Amino acid sequence: MTSSSPPPLSDAFRAVWRWHFFAGLIVLPFLMLMALTGGLYLYKAEIEGLAYGRMAAVEVGETRVSADQWQSAAEQAVGGTAAAVVVPDRPDRAVQVRVRTDQGERTAFVDPYTGTVAGTVGGQGLMEVVKKLHSLELFGKPFNILVEIVAGWAIILVATGLFLWWPRRGRDVAVALPRPGDPARRPFWRNAHAVTGLYAGGIILFLALTGMPWSAVWGDKFLNVMRESGLGRPPAPAAASPWSHGKDHNAPSGTGWTMEHAVLHVPTEGPGILSRVIATADAGGMGLPYTVSIPADPSLAFTVSRVTRQAEDARSLYVDGMTGQVVADLRWDQFGTGARAFEWGIAVHQGMQYGEINRLIMLLGCIGIWVLGISGGLMAWKRRPRGSGLSAPPKPTDPRARAAVLGIVVPLGIVFPLTGLSLLAALGLEAAWRRLRPRN
Template sequence: MSVETRPPSPPPAPSGRPGRPARRPRSSGGLFRAFWRWHFYASFVVVPVMLVLSVTGLIYLFRFQLEPVLNPALMQVEKPAGTDVAQPYAGQLRAVEEAHPGAEPVSLAEPRDAGRSTVVSVTMPDGEGRDVFVDPWTAEVLGDRDPDTTLSGYAIRLHADLMSGRPGDLVMELGTCWAIVMSLTGYYLFVRGRAARRRRARAGKRGARLRARHGVLGSVVGVGLLLMVVTGLPWTGVWGGTVQQLATTSGSSMWSLDHGAESAPLSTLDESLPHSHAEVPWGMGESEVPRSQAHEDGTVAVANVDTAIEVADGEGLRHPMTVALPTQEDGTFSVIGYAFDAPSDERTVHVDRFDGEVRSAYGYDDYPLLAQVVSQGIGVHEGRSLGGWTMALAAAFCLGVVALCVTGPLMWWRRRPSGPRLGAPRGRLPVRSSPVLAAGLVALAVFLPVFGVSLVVVLLLDRFVLRRVPALSDFFGTA
């Protein structure tokens, strides 16, 4: 990938026609090859990242269907005949504590339906997190498992940062940023190259049909790719952290500004659920958890997890709920109504453990406008807004991206050159003669800082290394 540093010299006049100026080659041809070159080299970063994101995203999308099938002894239960009342959650918690002495329960998730178990997340004495599964009809402990070692647990961690922390997060953000470049250049190639594709198809050229199908599929999937990339950027470390910092300085936030926790905050909602993959709404993760108000006369706590769920139900929260349990003497029951298919219904109610009163409540209507927009985007990204249509479209999109990631390298393989060369298209972006193109590159680099830094590195490498070493110049096909 290279950028033109000076205008090209005018071509000489064709022989035999003195005095008649030569026809300049159309700039679109050079731009086409330059965009093709960027599209080609962007694939080295984008294809592996998009493959991981699409496959893990597909697993996460169907986690509620896959996990019970993979773990039936833990997650599937049978409702006893003639029984319509489940055991109290307080009794189920006691059963977990008896089965795991010394373990500290940190959250309880209601069953998603009558055939599913209750999930209690605990912290073991050695600090390890476990999910304990309880039959809600008999309060029998069915077993436990590390949530990180389930199929969806692996998918979540790979999707986030390749299970490698900050370095993995940067790699995923880099691939995500270049995916935008790949989509934009792909659309240009699709539109400007349609005539050439038709000619190749009519001539029966090898690989013409695959190239045409790749273009048509990319023209459809590219819209979803851009949507998924943009809605996924808030999770990234650099872009998400930078935007959040800018939003905070202007009095807004991508997450939450919970002014409902009137007493001194105990922690944030995310911190209340260590080791857990509990469904915490994006906009509430950083919301404050208030403290319970102990009575001066030493009155003991009278509320329990069943009280908290009953109070939250009265406040209009949707089932199934997740309850972050108090782990300190002045902690509260934080009841989360996730509202899976409607981000606008997200709400959390904090219930005092001493008197069972609502200490504070916080929901979508209390979010800053930016957080509301991001929450709706997250709902689309996770395929859970607008009912089954969004889920079906998200699944089709993931499969489409996988297909593009396979057909793209396959096209190169079929036309790969012999010898030690990559066979990259030769072309240079005419930024000096195209102010609009130059402005677009600068805007994209500013909007996506990781892309901007990587772009500078690539251009410097191209100019000062690849072009000065003949073997490298030939291998990478510099123009």
């Protein structure tokens, strides 16, 4: 009589399973936080409308006061210096003026018809806090390094998860559809985990890859390579000073990933005139809404950047504030191949490029991460030995089986250096644990 029990797990399967378990245990809490904040940020406009509706709504008048009055009113209300102005795309919406103070930035909502300030909020508002929480910058700049590590390990989780899901001879057929079951039992959550990972894995992989430009190390290095190679930032226009990298208060807002921090010098002295810059933008057909970045350095050009939803609508004007002359007019067709790819990826990442269907797919990816985290945690809890805490999957009997894992993670560790360093740290900790743990 033959046994109906499945064959024993291979050493390669055991090795991948252990790494999948430990990677999920360490990374999923961060991924779940980023999924929650990312899901909220997909609905930025709606949330801000609920939070600031009264301050943002204005009564439409016959004529608007000058933009310089907007700036003056905001600076007096907050007690600082204007850094940027967001001109809305609706006549019944307030102008938003970001003002720098010694305590940080505040945003003032200014009625464009009367020049009165309806109210102010800290920084750039509630969703800026959500954004910084999403990038982990809220905990301090060094924590942004974790974005690259978490994104790298998210890719590893998807790759090892696919390896574990793949059907094998003599074992259960891979789960592709939800199965009925008892939520009190582990198979129910195993099936939920497998089905969710199968369909959400591609979205999670895309989110991880397109989130890399925001990472502190890989993102900055790759951005510099793109600029220097000509695949990113457009070349400097004729008769203009070369591009330079704006620091601190001179970095323009809303220019997109490719032109982030890019500034142009202009041969002028003294402060610029906001009204003149806005008149130039309107005359040049700059689509609404747009952001006017006011440089702290008077020798720099004002930057007017369209607030876009689709990457190909990107446009930035660099304007001499004293004369109103356009120093550079940058559009999508001037972007390099690499810049286009990354700007497109970021627009899709933020759920904007393809309308509501794009946003819903990204939201499903965020929900999928939570389902994976909850189901994975319950699976581990239910398979633990009675009366003990979480226990790792069985380790392989043959140490050489680790090659199955290394074949997946080493290439990723090379492409994403911080992920590679975290991999070495994990291997070191595992080796130290084997040596220090008590032997029976």
